[in-house]
Amino acid sequence: MTAPRPTRGAAALPSLAALADRGAPIVMITAYDYPGGRIAEQGGADVVLVGDSAANTVLGYATTREISVDELLVLTRAVRRAVRDIPVVGDLPFGSYESSDEVAVATAKRFVDEAGCDAVKLEGAGEMVSRVRAIIAAGIPVVGHVGLLPQSVTSPDGYRARGRDVAQALGIVADAEALADAGCAAIVVEAVPSEVGALITERVPVPVIGIGAGSATDGQVLVYHDLLGYGESRPAKFVRRYAAAHELFVDAVRRWGADVRARTFPSREEGYGIAPDVLDEVRSKL
Numbered sequence: 608m609t610a611p612r613p614t615r616g617a618a619a620l621p622s623l624a625a626l627a628d629r630g631a632p633i634v635m636i637t638a639y640d641y642p643g644g645r646i647a648e649q650g651g652a653d654v655v656l657v658g659d660s661a662a663n664t665v666l667g668y669a670t671t672r673e674i675s676v677d678e679l680l681v682l683t684r685a686v687r688r689a690v691r692d693i694p695v696v697g698d699l700p701f702g703s704y705e706s707s708d709e710v711a712v713a714t715a716k717r718f719v720d721e722a723g724c725d726a727v728k729l730e731g732a733g734e735m736v737s738r739v740r741a742i743i744a745a746g747i748p749v750v751g752h753v754g755l756l757p758q759s760v761t762s763p764d765g766y767r768a769r770g771r772d773v774a775q776a777l778g779i780v781a782d783a784e785a786l787a788d789a790g791c792a793a794i795v796v797e798a799v800p801s802e803v804g805a806l807i808t809e810r811v812p813v814p815v816i817g818i819g820a821g822s823a824t825d826g827q828v829l830v831y832h833d834l835l836g837y838g839e840s841r842p843a844k845f846v847r848r849y850a851a852a853h854e855l856f857v858d859a860v861r862r863w864g865a866d867v868r869a870r871t872f873p874s875r876e877e878g879y880g881i882a883p884d885v886l887d888e889v890r891s892k893l
């Protein structure tokens with residue numbers, strides 16, 4: 608295993624707070640491999656999340672509940688090798704932190720020690736607030752996640768917006784406040800009405816990064832594959848596509864296949880040469 612780059616540590620995430628304080632929207636994007644990490648950084652993102660959405664986008668699982676710590680660590684290490692100057696946040700997979708503070712700290716440490724993460728993200732509040740406090744006490748910054756919690760979704764129709772009634776909206780605001788109080792460096796808010804995203808941003812003193820939470824949050828995060836149109840899944844309502852990578856790549860493979868079948872690939876220039884006398888000698892010895 609190649610050692611991860613040295614972590615940038617707790618110093619990296621306060622830069623997000625500085626951006627939020629200046630009113631500059633924070634740009635967070637997911638990445639799951641080396642080229643994705645390079646693209647995220649060269650594209651000017653402020654922070655990269657190696658999301659457990661890799662379960663769907665990269666590994667083809669039906670839900671994010673199926674990805675393991677070991678699977679996500681492989682991807683996170685690849686991203687860490689690629690991303691040099693901005694923080695990398697590792698997502699703690701379902702089942703890897705919920706049962707106790709000790710388990711949560713042990714998993715978070717793996718993401719720092721084995722993959723060079725600057726911070727970890729976990730889903731939910733309630734009992735998870737204690738996990739957040741324990742991980743922070745161990746010296747690892749934590750990003751919270753409220754609203755729609757994909758790790759709690761067990762069927763495709765479960766990906767609906769949250770916080771559209773009074774009780775749910777109040778619950779999500781309270782969750783975000785509890786996570787901020789516990790010391791989260793930032794909070795992701797997923798799939799809530801824009802007004803609820805705005806309320807949370809008003810009330811919470813740490814950067815709020817929205818995904819389907821309207822335009823008032825301190826920043827936005829999108830899944831790399833959604834933004835690039837890389838994959839066949841139907842994008843959620845809150846996704847804006849900036850490319851059609853899937854179609855582009857299918858077309859490239861088709862055109863290459865056609866060239867192979869027409870024997871126009873490879874050309875002479877795409878092959879290696881050999882000196883005529885060397886070739887003559889090879890032939891004579893066969």
Ligand code: KIV
Nearest residue numbers: 637658659660795828
């Ligand atoms: O796993 C992920 O990609 C996420 C984002 C949706 C925030 O948690």
